[in-house]
Amino acid sequence: MSASEQRICPGCGSRQTVLVLRGLAGPTDESDQYFRCLECDRVTYEIVSRTEREVRASRLAPGRSVRERGSAYTVRRVLKVGVNEYLVYLTPDLDDRALSFAPR
Numbered sequence: 491m492s493a494s495e496q497r498i499c500p501g502c503g504s505r506q507t508v509l510v511l512r513g514l515a516g517p518t519d520e521s522d523q524y525f526r527c528l529e530c531d532r533v534t535y536e537i538v539s540r541t542e543r544e545v546r547a548s549r550l551a552p553g554r555s556v557r558e559r560g561s562a563y564t565v566r567r568v569l570k571v572g573v574n575e576y577l578v579y580l581t582p583d584l585d586d587r588a589l590s591f592a593p594r
């Protein structure tokens with residue numbers, strides 16, 4: 491993995507991260523893409539898979555703020571990839587208080 495592709499944990503700034511790629515052919519059959527920090531164990535999502543109903547119910551659109559497993563993200567892009575599947579590209583919200591304070 492090249493330096494430019496390296497993920498930096500938004501929680502603690504560590505580069506010790508493990509990327510889990512979305513891939514339906516992969517051994518884990520992951521539908522989401524994320525990386526896990528080896529220092530603080532934080533999981534940061536990059537792409538999550540959603541149904542059309544979920545996209546509508548959560549009004550997912552670029553620029554919207556969302557929470558994914560307790561952490562705040564901004565939606566970067568919503569891409570329709572199947573009859574009933576959307577890929578939602580997320581960017582961690584660096585103002586998220588959960589990054590520096592324990593979640594309530």
Ligand SMILES: [Zn+2]
Nearest residue numbers: 499502527530
């Ligand atoms: Zn970390």
